[in-house]
Amino acid sequence: MIGFVSVIAGGLIAGLLTPLFSPVLYLISRYSRTAFLIGFAVYCISLGYEFSVQNIYTQDLTFLLTIIIPSILMLDSGLKRTSSTRIDYGLAAAMIAGLAIGEIFMISVVFALINQFSDYWPRKRSVIVALSGISVLFGSLMLARGSLDVLGGASTQAAFISAVTVLWAVALLIWLGIAPGKE
Amino acid sequence: MKRTEILASLAFLLFVQGYLLQNVFSALLASAIVIYTLFLRVEFSPSVRVKWNSEKNAVEGRAVKTEVVLRNLSGIPLEVSILSDFLPVNFEAKDTGVLLDSDEEKSVVFEIKPPRGEYRIRGPKIRISDLRGIYSTEFLADTSIELVVRPSIDRIKEELEAERNIRLAAMYKKAMVGLHSMDVESLKKFQPGDDTKHIDWKATARLGEIIVREFLREVEGDVYIILDAGRQMRKGVKRSKIDYASSLTMYLSRFLLRRYSVGLIMYDDFGVIRFVEASPAPEQLNRISSSLTVSPLSTEILRTRIPDFGFRMSERSQQFLKKVLPAIKRKKSLSSGILEAVGRIPSASFLILISDITSNTSELVKVLLRLRGRHRMLVLTPNPILFLDPEKIDRNQVVQLYRRYVEREEIIRKMNRIVPTLDLGPSDFIEVVRGGLS
Numbered sequence: 001m002i003g004f005v006s007v008i009a010g011g012l013i014a015g016l017l018t019p020l021f022s023p024v025l026y027l028i029s030r031y032s033r034t035a036f037l038i039g040f041a042v043y044c045i046s047l048g049y050e051f052s053v054q055n056i057y058t059q060d061l062t063f064l065l066t067i068i069i070p071s072i073l074m075l076d077s078g079l080k081r082t083s084s085t086r087i088d089y090g091l092a093a094a095m096i097a098g099l100a101i102g103e104i105f106m107i108s109v110v111f112a113l114i115n116q117f118s119d120y121w122p123r124k125r126s127v128i129v130a131l132s133g134i135s136v137l138f139g140s141l142m143l144a145r146g147s148l149d150v151l152g153g154a155s156t157q158a159a160f161i162s163a164v165t166v167l168w169a170v171a172l173l174i175w176l177g178i179a180p181g182k183e
Numbered sequence: 184m185k186r187t188e189i190l191a192s193l194a195f196l197l198f199v200q201g202y203l204l205q206n207v208f209s210a211l212l213a214s215a216i217v218i219y220t221l222f223l224r225v226e227f228s229p230s231v232r233v234k235w236n237s238e239k240n241a242v243e244g245r246a247v248k249t250e251v252v253l254r255n256l257s258g259i260p261l262e263v264s265i266l267s268d269f270l271p272v273n274f275e276a277k278d279t280g281v282l283l284d285s286d287e288e289k290s291v292v293f294e295i296k297p298p299r300g301e302y303r304i305r306g307p308k309i310r311i312s313d314l315r316g317i318y319s320t321e322f323l324a325d326t327s328i329e330l331v332v333r334p335s336i337d338r339i340k341e342e343l344e345a346e347r348n349i350r351l352a353a354m355y356k357k358a359m360v361g362l363h364s365m366d367v368e369s370l371k372k373f374q375p376g377d378d379t380k381h382i383d384w385k386a387t388a389r390l391g392e393i394i395v396r397e398f399l400r401e402v403e404g405d406v407y408i409i410l411d412a413g414r415q416m417r418k419g420v421k422r423s424k425i426d427y428a429s430s431l432t433m434y435l436s437r438f439l440l441r442r443y444s445v446g447l448i449m450y451d452d453f454g455v456i457r458f459v460e461a462s463p464a465p466e467q468l469n470r471i472s473s474s475l476t477v478s479p480l481s482t483e484i485l486r487t488r489i490p491d492f493g494f495r496m497s498e499r500s501q502q503f504l505k506k507v508l509p510a511i512k513r514k515k516s517l518s519s520g521i522l523e524a525v526g527r528i529p530s531a532s533f534l535i536l537i538s539d540i541t542s543n544t545s546e547l548v549k550v551l552l553r554l555r556g557r558h559r560m561l562v563l564t565p566n567p568i569l570f571l572d573p574e575k576i577d578r579n580q581v582v583q584l585y586r587r588y589v590e591r592e593e594i595i596r597k598m599n600r601i602v603p604t605l606d607l608g609p610s611d612f613i614e615v616v617r618g619g620l621s
Contacts, residue, residue, distance in 0.1 A: 052204070
């Protein structure tokens with residue numbers, strides 16, 4: 001539930017229409033996880049059409065995270081079928097309050113993210129993997145700034161992000177000895 | 184499509200969208216999805232300990248409650264399901280699921296309905312998935328249970344009943360052959376008793392279930408129900424055969440009147456007593472109904488029960504009296520009575536004879552042989568043994584009943600060579616007969 005609230009709040013802050021359809025996704029998630037994933041795919045692609053970033057180096061990163069983190073939170077909430085706790089209700093209230101004060105929203109989203117994956121915190125490997133992924137991505141973007149931060153370089157930046165992510169994922173799978181098709 | 188494949192496809196599409204539409208946001212969102220997917224994958228190495236306990240003895244058709252003890256040995260919460268597809272053929276069970284926290288142990292009741300036999304079942308089959316349902320794995324647990332399933336007496340009775348019904352339905356259908364043409368009227372699902380020769384294999388292959396052809400029914404003439412209202416048919420303590428035969432006549436008339444002209448001939452030990460000419464009119468049912476006013480013979484007169492002296496004549500005496508009595512009572516012979524009534528039928532018809540074939544068998548055979556050439560026929564015969572009150576049967580009667588039963592089987596076998604003959608009980612088979620006609 002918390003993920004859907006954060007998406008709506010984040011959408012209202014960013015002035016986007018697509019997040020307002022998240023209640024439909026919430027209803028679908030109650031019915032079927034697979035149907036929800038397909039709905040989520042449609043949501044992400046339509047969000048990509050509505051919200052555009054031409055240059056990552058000139059974009060406010062906090063503003064970008066107000067859309068990306070709630071989207072991941074929504075994905076996880078839709079798949080994880082657990083009932084809401086008091087903490088969730090408190091965080092939801094904080095997110096609504098965050099409509100007036102942007103900082104409160106960001107703090108509550110980060111707390112929601114930590115709370116949502118609380119079942120994984122005792123397992124350090126997952127946390128390391130997630131942090132390594134984020135670090136590699138932003139570190140390589142910083143390193144390649146000289147060649148990527150150019151006018152009309154959005155496609156190059158998108159291709160660079162894709163390449164780094166794929167390389168990181170393949171390297172991780174090989175390192176951990178997990179075959180991609182094995183589940 | 185697996186859920187991981189949906190997420191991977193989404194990430195790919197977002198990367199492509201980011202590149203083609205010059206939008207870095209889409210690429211970042213795709214990266215976040217990839218990181219999320221791998222975040223969950225890294226910790227998915229499930230380990231669950233399974234114990235399966237069950238009582239050894241069971242009764243066929245009744246659910247056996249087995250206990251599956253599950254312990255989550257991995258560090259993350261898991262969704263654990265017990266799947267039923269590992270069970271031997273003809274076992275019935277429903278998949279059961281449970282949520283297990285890290286290091287938690289839970290006991291799950293897994294109900295199975297086994298068929299009779301002795302089994303050693305290895306399992307159960309377990310599906311483990313993460314809390315998000317993205318990654319899952321299945322395995323067959325290395326435990327086993329032993330089950331000895333005794334047959335259920337009720338089930339055996341049901342099976343015998345079903346088998347008998349199927350046999351009767353098949354015979355009934357066979358009796359109706361010739362009443363239908365070769366023109367296909369419609370297709371329908373295969374039902375017990377349908378002729379396997381009429382299976383439409385193309386439709387069966389197309390629809391994935393057995394489909395049979397139904398033919399347009401043609402009747403050359405009318406349908407006459409010939410009802411025996413003689414002494415043997417009117418005997419009975421709780422419910423006489425004539426009561427049952429009357430109900431059966433009404434059922435048959437009602438359903439036959441939808442398509443055919445139906446008439447009624449009723450006769451007793453002295454000859455024909457009622458003749459209702461065949462007509463397709465709806466009022467015909469009332470005419471037939473008002474003709475069925477034959478009362479059963481009662482053993483109670485003025486509410487005074489006639490004592491049972493236990494006097495029984497020998498077989499030879501009975502045979503002698505059968506020959507002599509008609510002469511004493513000046514009654515017409517059965518064969519001449521029926522032949523006289525059937526003689527009034529103007530054209531070739533379909534005759535359904537409802538009679539107790541054990542009384543006046545030789546005369547009945549003569550009649551059937553005479554009529555066989557001109558009319559199509561079906562004999563429905565109530566089995567007198569099924570009409571007896573079980574509480575009043577003593578030890579000596581059982582032997583006698585058995586002899587009568589064997590004798591009766593032989594008669595039915597002989598009768599079937601002449602015309603299709605169905606042996607009926609007091610309450611069953613009406614549905615079969617009705618089903619064949621509807």
